Amino acid sequence: MKLRHLVAAVVFALTAVAAPAAATPSGLPVEIHGRTVDRYPEGIAWDPTRQAFLIGSLATGRISVVGRDGVPHPFAVAPGVSTFGLHVDAVRNRFLVTYGDIGNGERSSDATTYKQSGVAIYNLRTGRLERRVNLNTTRLNPAGGRHSVNDLAIDALGNAYVTDPAADAIYRISPLGRASVLVRDARLHSDTIGANGIVWDPAGFLLTVRYDTGKLFRITLRGRISAVSTGVALVGGDGLARLADGRLVAVTNKLGAPGKEAVTVLRSADHYRSARVVSSIAWPVSGPTTAAVTPGGVYVLSGGIDVLLAGGQSDGFTIRRM
Secondary structure, eight states, X not given: OOHHHHHHHHHHHHHHHHSOOSBOTTSOBSEEEEEOTTOOOOOEEEXXXXXEEEEOOSSSOOXXXXXXXXXXXXXXXXXXXXXXXXXXXXXXXXXXXXEEOOSOSTTOOTTTTTTOEEEEEEETTTOOEEEEEEOOOTTTOTTOOOOOOOOEEEOTTSOEEEEOTTSSEEEEEOTTOOEEEEEEOGGGOOSSOOEXXXXXXXXXXXXXXXXXXOOEEEEETTOOEEEOBOSSOOTTEEEXXXXXXXXXXXXXXXXXXXXXXXXXXXXXXXXXXXXXXXXXXXXXXXXEEEEEEETXXXXXXXXXXXXXXXXXXXXXXXXXXX
């Protein structure tokens, strides 16, 4: 082979290896860019019935469907100022959304900021609101204080478990909409942002991460809470996702704490009484908040909230594969 042909072959091979894949084996793009008039989506979920994502909005609270083309299609009317965590419960033909007000929505007011706090339950097929559960009542929070729920997880029986980063409690909502306090513990409380992301493990417990300290907690269905020994603090821990093989995906950011913009994967051999980090990736898109598990892999949402908190404006969002 002549030298110039050899050089050309090497360059071609290197280029082929370095070029990003256009799509995953499932057909999902590696990266989806979109724009939305509803702005600043914080939560994301995968809808297997549509083979698409659902996203919320800090600005308007509305929920939209986003497909492979990145174009959002308004789907459900929000009952609150802002929407945060989303969870699709396809088995029961519903999806659940946390709503509240942390002071940066279009309809934020003194009457709602850190007072509005609840979960909205929708029909997955039609987007019709079926139930609204208020989680800031005197029965649930007799001491008052600030409240605005953030994320939720669902167990095999359809019970939902909801975090409140402004408080010290995790709530449980039965399939019939009855709300109660699963656990109230000072270790969940923060003067800034406390317990945030939450996931259900089929072994019968919950995992939640405290945003400001990065501490991971294990919570039983009897409300017993214990710290998980991880060897590393997940400071800025926002969204959590559980993979089918039991690994835990944690999205961290620096939106409200000195964390790193990263996606970290942990594994446990003792049902998360302890865990070890198996990988940690510096995230290339600023402001990641949470992740959704899809047939094409784990996708992480960056909704421009970093721009909002810096005093700017943005209508863009990125959904990128881990």
